[in-house]
Amino acid sequence: MTRPARASKGLTELQDRAARAPFNIDSSTIDDAVKSATTWLQDQSGQIASGALAGASAVGSAVVTLVLVLVLVFFFIKDGPQFLPFVRRVAGERTGAHLTEVATRSWNTLGGFIRTRALVSAVDAVLIGTGLFVLGVPLAFALAILTFFGGFIPIVGAFAVGFLSVLVALVAQGPMTALFVLILIIAVQQIEGNVLQPFLRGRSMQLHAGIILLSVAVGSTIFGIVGAFLAVPVAAVTAVVLRYLSEQANLKAGIVTADEVEAESAEGEDAAEQVEDEATEDEVTVVE
Numbered sequence: 392m393t394r395p396a397r398a399s400k401g402l403t404e405l406q407d408r409a410a411r412a413p414f415n416i417d418s419s420t421i422d423d424a425v426k427s428a429t430t431w432l433q434d435q436s437g438q439i440a441s442g443a444l445a446g447a448s449a450v451g452s453a454v455v456t457l458v459l460v461l462v463l464v465f466f467f468i469k470d471g472p473q474f475l476p477f478v479r480r481v482a483g484e485r486t487g488a489h490l491t492e493v494a495t496r497s498w499n500t501l502g503g504f505i506r507t508r509a510l511v512s513a514v515d516a517v518l519i520g521t522g523l524f525v526l527g528v529p530l531a532f533a534l535a536i537l538t539f540f541g542g543f544i545p546i547v548g549a550f551a552v553g554f555l556s557v558l559v560a561l562v563a564q565g566p567m568t569a570l571f572v573l574i575l576i577i578a579v580q581q582i583e584g585n586v587l588q589p590f591l592r593g594r595s596m597q598l599h600a601g602i603i604l605l606s607v608a609v610g611s612t613i614f615g616i617v618g619a620f621l622a623v624p625v626a627a628v629t630a631v632v633l634r635y636l637s638e639q640a641n642l643k644a645g646i647v648t649a650d651e652v653e654a655e656s657a658e659g660e661d662a663a664e665q666v667e668d669e670a671t672e673d674e675v676t677v678v679e
Contacts, residue, residue, distance in 0.1 A: 456617050479658070485665070492659030493635050497628045499655060504624060512542025515549070515579055519556070522575040526568055528560045544619045547607050549580060602626060642666045 479487030520535025541548030553576040561569035610622030641647045649663040
């Protein structure tokens with residue numbers, strides 16, 4: 392059976408199911424709705440065409456922007472540490488030491504995030520794409536590619552691409568195939584969440600799921616698909632900065648010592664010791 396025939400059969404099955412309980416929608420009602428929709432589409436054909444062109448232009452612009460962002464992220468992560476000597480010269484020795492430590496932690500966090508998401512997304516794409524191909528779902532390769540890129544948007548991306556895969560299977564192959572696709576996606580997501588991510592990433596990001604969802608929602612609302620892609624890395628870097636400031640405050644207050652600080656650069660170790668020495672001198676001055 393050809394793909395158009397399978398799609399037509401799937402739509403017919405959906406129409407028959409809608410005619411039964413609990414929906415009880417008769418065929419004439421569906422036909423009238425289809426005719427009304429067709430008439431409306433014919434009347435709005437000009438506006439739809441112009442909107443389609445505008446949408447294609449927007450999609451093209453978004454793709455170019457996304458590719459540019461990916462290239463810039465790659466170079467910043469790869470060559471970012473080479474900018475640190477310049478930062479120290481411009482900011483001064485003391486401020487430069489703090490900036491070096493924060494930048495080093497941020498680059499390590501971003502590097503771990505990108506490497507982990509790329510590997511996890513690739514595994515998801517291979518498993519789901521193979522399952523879709525075996526089940527005979529149309530556009531299996533395209534859906535696998537979408538699964539890979541959707542993996543870089545935690546939680547939301549996997550849900551959106553999974554819903555699209557199930558919908559394509561439902562229309563093209565029917566409810567049973569759609570159910571198998573849903574089971575496949577849930578199984579892959581369980582493997583990802585319980586095996587791959589803990590093994591590869593652990594808790595290096597240290598971000599609550601609510602923070603991730605909120606950052607993705609805000610980023611996508613303001614900057615679209617690029618904002619959704621960058622939302623979690625930006626939130627992770629912000630968390631790194633806030634943790635560093637809290638750490639420095641604890642050093643200043645004597646709650647922790649320089650030896651207890653897990654610095655990721657030599658400049659960070661020096662900065663921690665300097666803050667601890669200043670806190671000790673302040674205590675001695677107060678006592679005197």
